[in-house]
Amino acid sequence: MNPVENKLQEKNEEKSPIKAAMSVLLDVGYIIAVPLVFFALLGRMVDNMWGTSPLFILIGIVLAAISSTMYLRKKISHLVNKLQ
Numbered sequence: 001m002n003p004v005e006n007k008l009q010e011k012n013e014e015k016s017p018i019k020a021a022m023s024v025l026l027d028v029g030y031i032i033a034v035p036l037v038f039f040a041l042l043g044r045m046v047d048n049m050w051g052t053s054p055l056f057i058l059i060g061i062v063l064a065a066i067s068s069t070m071y072l073r074k075k076i077s078h079l080v081n082k083l084q
Contacts, residue, residue: 009030024079027075028072031068031071031075032068032072036061036064036068037063039060039061039063039067040057040060040061040064041060043055043056043058043060043061043066044057044060
């Protein structure tokens with residue numbers, strides 16, 4: 001490992017359990033919120049261009065749910081493997 005990775009690992013090991021839990025919750029919030037806003041706005045834009053309201057907004061929300069679920073599964077499996 002290089003010095004930067006060592007410093008980051010030491011910093012992560014020093015976190016209290018409450019700070020670690022808050023960090024995970026913040027990550028989960030971003031994982032859900034960012035794709036939802038992005039795909040919903042993209043869907044709204046397409047709906048406004050083509051006059052198909054609410055079709056593409058709903059498609060965007062479904063895509064956001066799918067992408068968030070996939071990323072959350074990856075994140076959770078990484079955390080579980082890290083704890084073992």
